[in-house]
Amino acid sequence: MPRTLQRLSALTVKTANRPGYYCDGGGLYLQVSKAGAKSWVFRYRRNGRARELGLGALLLTPLSTARKKAEAMRLTLGQGQEPVATREAARREAANRMTFSECATAYITAHRRGWSNPKHAEQWQSTLDTYAVPVFGPIDVSQVDTHQVIRALEPIWQAKTETASRLRGRIERILAWATTRGYRTGENPARWRGHLDTLLPKPGAIKDVAHHAALPYADAADFMATLAAEAGTAAKALRFAILTACRTNEVIGATWAEVDIASSVWAIPGHRMKAGKEHRVPLSRAALKLLAGLTPGQPTDYIFPGAKNGKPLSNMAMLNTLKRMERSDLTVHGFRSTFRDWAAEATSFPRELAEKALAHTVRSEVEAAYQRGDLLQKRREMMEHWAAHCAAS
Incomplete structure (x- = not known):
């Protein structure tokens, strides 16, 4: 009795070179193209219609694997399912999966x-x-x-x-x-x-939420005097950050194009702000004097350049300055808290002025509706007082 399955031998598969189909049985065929390429196909009939399903190239699918695939196809047919439709559904499902x-x-x-x-x-x-x-x-x-x-x-x-x-x-x-x-x-x-x-x-x-270590505002003047004696760009950047009550990334990313010396305003574009909106900073006389002591560059140059040409100061540079000053108990961001505490406890400036200076988002919708301006001129007076406090002996 002739074999109905596994008719092909490994040698036959290897040496077959005449174009056509070589039957292994059970619907499995080795197909040799006119160009000599070999691949596996599964041939069957459904509702009187001949169908053919590719099972992979011989180079990637050995005989044993092809037989397992053909067996799966026969099982699908035995369950009354359509192999082509089943495989397409599996492909769609796989396409809709992600790790x-x-x-x-x-x-x-x-x-x-x-x-x-x-x-x-x-x-x-x-x-x-x-x-x-x-x-x-x-x-x-x-x-x-x-x-x-x-x-x-x-x-x-x-x-x-x-x-x-x-x-x-x-x-x-x-x-x-x-x-x-x-x-x-x-x-x-x-x-x-x-x-x-x-x-x-x-x-x-x-545990309690850890806040950024802040300098008591009463010690601001002594600290600024010590900081002024420190050499280097990072020390100047830290002084500027304290005088303007701005964040680290806002300061190190500042370019000369953002500063209008004539109007004493530093306009930080929205894409560099946490809230995504432009923030205008009124520059005190002390802040302007600090900028005047720097070497101005092209409009696109950083005000506080880093060691690498065309790169800004590292975001760790100011923190390293504090460590060098043996003030590891402080953080750069903490000076914003120092400013806020000073404004609340040592001045009569309204709360909203300090919040605007810190570029904090107004949480109250009612308050936001009545504060559409940035209170620049009123903030200018406050920042001058802050600079004076930082310079007091």
């Missing part, structure tokens, strides 16, 4: 331009790569569940609470993106309220 890591990359790419801080994307990626990806990065995003999220968060929830809290929020946003895109369904396993808050202690209950 968590792939979704994270896509989310960061989509939002990168909307983040004002260029390093924000790096921070997102670094946090996810360190804590989330090792746990469920390669997993289909539709399969990420509460158990896996907890496995990523619990090891650092007590020791690195702030990092863990940020990680949870980032995972939640990525999973929400995946749901909107159709890659997963159901509730978000990383949501906090009514879900993870029943499994993890509240971040605030673990």
Whole structure:
């Protein structure tokens, strides 16, 4: 009795060179093209119609693999299903799948331009790569569940609470993106309220929120006198940051084109501001004197250039100046708190002036509606008083 399956030998498959079909049985054929290329096909009939389904090139699909694929096709037919339709459905399903890591990359790419801080994307990626990806990065995003999220968060929830809290929020946003895109369904396993808050202690209950170390405003003058004796661009940048009550990135990214000496105004464009809106800073006489002592460059040049040509000062440079002054107890951002405390406790300037000087977003919609201007002239008087306080002996 002739064999109905596995008719071809490995030698036949290797030596077959005449164009045509070589039957292995059970619908499996080795196809040799006119050009001599070899591939596997599965041939069958459905509703009186002859059909042919490719199973892969011989170079990538050995005989044993082709036979397993053909067996799967016969099983599909035996179940009354259409092999072509079944494979197309599988392909569509695979095309609609993404791993968590792939979704994270896509989310960061989509939002990168909307983040004002260029390093924000790096921070997102670094946090996810360190804590989330090792746990469920390669997993289909539709399969990420509460158990896996907890496995990523619990090891650092007590020791690195702030990092863990940020990680949870980032995972939640990525999973929400995946749901909107159709890659997963159901509730978000990383949501906090009514879900993870029943499994993890509240971040605030673990430890008090750590604020940036700030200099008491009464010590501002002595500190500024010591700082003035420090050499280097970073020390000057720190003095400028204190006099203007601005953030590190706002100061180190400043260019000469942003400063109008004639009107004593430094206009920081919106793309460099945390709130995304232009912020005008009235420059005190002390701030203008500091700028006058610098070497002016082209409009596009940085006011506080770094060591590398065309690059700004490092965002760690001012902090390193504090360390060099043996003031590791302070942070650059903390001087904004020093200014705010001074304005609230040592002056009669309205609260909104200090908030405007710090470029804080007004939280009250009613207050925002009546404060459409930036109160520049009123802030100018306050900044002169602040500079005088910093220079008092």
